[in-house]
Amino acid sequence: xxxxxxxxxxxxxxxxxxxxxxxxxxxxxxxxxxxxxxxxxxxxxxxxxxxxxxxxxxxxxxxxxxxxxxxxxxxxxxxxxxxxxxxxxxxxxxxxxxxxxxxxxxxxxxxxxxxxxxxxxxxxxxxxxxxxxxxxxxxxxxxxxxxxxxxxxxxxxxxxxxxxxxxxxxxxxxxxxxxxxxxxxxxxxxxxxxxxxxxxxxxxxxxxxxxxxxxxxxxxxxxxxxxxxxxxxxxxxxxxxxxxxxxxxxxxxxxxxxxxxxxxxxxxxxxxxxxxxxxxxxxxxxxxxxxxxxxxxxxxxxxxxxxxxxxxxxxxxxxxxxxxxxxxxxxxxxxxxxxxxxxxxxxx
Numbered sequence: 471x472x473x474x475x476x477x478x479x480x481x482x483x484x485x486x487x488x489x490x491x492x493x494x495x496x497x498x499x500x501x502x503x504x505x506x507x508x509x510x511x512x513x514x515x516x517x518x519x520x521x522x523x524x525x526x527x528x529x530x531x532x533x534x535x536x537x538x539x540x541x542x543x544x545x546x547x548x549x550x551x552x553x554x555x556x557x558x559x560x561x562x563x564x565x566x567x568x569x570x571x572x573x574x575x576x577x578x579x580x581x582x583x584x585x586x587x588x589x590x591x592x593x594x595x596x597x598x599x600x601x602x603x604x605x606x607x608x609x610x611x612x613x614x615x616x617x618x619x620x621x622x623x624x625x626x627x628x629x630x631x632x633x634x635x636x637x638x639x640x641x642x643x644x645x646x647x648x649x650x651x652x653x654x655x656x657x658x659x660x661x662x663x664x665x666x667x668x669x670x671x672x673x674x675x676x677x678x679x680x681x682x683x684x685x686x687x688x689x690x691x692x693x694x695x696x697x698x699x700x701x702x703x704x705x706x707x708x709x710x711x712x713x714x715x716x717x718x719x720x721x722x723x724x725x726x727x728x729x730x731x732x733x734x735x736x737x738x739x740x741x742x743x744x745x746x747x748x749x750x751x752x753x754x755x756x757x758x759x760x761x762x763x764x765x766x767x768x769x770x771x772x773x774x775x776x777x778x779x780x781x782x783x784x785x786x787x788x789x790x791x792x793x794x795x796x797x798x799x800x801x802x803x804x805x806x807x808x809x810x811x812x813x814x815x816x817x818x
Contacts, residue, residue: 484737533652536639540652541591551680552580554731559684566690568683576680583672586665587654595659596645596809598626598634605812606631606645613794616764633795635760646809648758660809667753667806670746677739684732688721756795756802765792 514522532539555576563573598606610632612619617632625636626643635647637657646660658666692698697720700712712720722729752759796802 481733534639536655537652538655541655544587544653548580551731551735552576554727555680555684558725558728559680559687562687562691563683566687568686572683576676576683579672579676579679583669583676586669586672589665590651590654590658590662590669591656593656593662593665595647595657596661598623598628598631598643598645600628602812603628603631606634609645609810609812610795615794616761633758633761646758647760648752649760663753664806664809667746667749670742670749674739674742674746677735677742681732681735681739684728684735688725688728688732691721691725692717753806754799754802755793756797756805757793 531537560573596606607629610617612632617630617634619632621630622628623630623636623643625641628643630636630643631645633646634643636643637647637650639650640657642657644657644659646663648658648663648666650657651666654666654669656662697712697717701709702712702716704710718729749759752762757765797805
């Protein structure tokens with residue numbers, strides 16, 4: 471079995487895993503959960519106790535406590551891609567007379583992405599505090615389906631405004647809570663959803679542009695070297711025309727780092743493009759991902775232990791009231807770009 475076949479199998483397995491995760495994400499009873507439980511039981515019987523404890527501690531540290539690990543990983547992966555692009559692709563593109571304006575676009579997008587990335591990290595998402603809670607309670611009305619009046623957060627000891635949720639990672643209640651993003655080590659809420667959306671759009675554009683420049687470079691290499699009209703001798707000594715798979719394998723052997731970078735960029739682009747489309751849809755209908763999951767009866771067991779308050783927030787799906795807070799596309803988008811201000815009572 472040659473390398474190209476193994477690489478193809480790897481791509482199929484990765485894409486299948488992503489599709490399964492997207493299909494069954496948030497569901498308590500799914501084939502993935504059953505498979506995970508079965509594998510966990512099998513592995514626990516042969517894995518040393520110290521390794522199990524270390525793995526549990528590591529996973530808890532990464533996903534259930536605030537950590538900059540994914541920020542550093544983000545910067546590392548981004549640096550590796552831009553180092554390869556600058557070191558090899560940029561030079562090849564200049565030899566093919568690609569304009570400097572086209573080659574400068576990835577760096578401009580990098581600066582834009584970094585700006586929004588920084589804002590996602592540093593901007594307060596809309597923390598519910600004793601000083602602000604009185605005004606935050608009047609921003610949204612309670613739909614009495616997902617959000618009920620009078621519920622007090624057992625940790626913050628504050629009345630929970632409509633559309634808010636307590637983040638157990640950040641240990642705070644967040645207004646218009648969407649989710650906790652490990653890549654920015656921050657919650658996504660009312661005050662930074664706009665930056666998060668722009669961050670997603672910019673990173674998709676960045677990956678797409680570098681991928682297009684890389685594909686253009688490889689196509690020029692194929693056309694200039696005449697690979698499409700070439701032939702080779704097979705195992706029986708017969709001359710065979712070079713097909714698509716032969717060209718791909720030749721490019722991988724000639725430019726292994728460039729082709730690997732291209733594969734990584736395409737993987738990241740399609741994964742994030744789907745995620746960006748999902749969050750764009752939520753912005754259009756004025757719904758958060760937290761509300762999207764709750765409206766379908768999905769519950770995170772870690773974030774939602776079985777308490778009376780959470781049972782109220784985990785109803786049987788009622789599709790007729792799914793978009794309770796939607797006020798039209800333009801007003802919904804305006805609410806994202808210009809978050810509602812706190813309602814403050816004037817002192818007489």
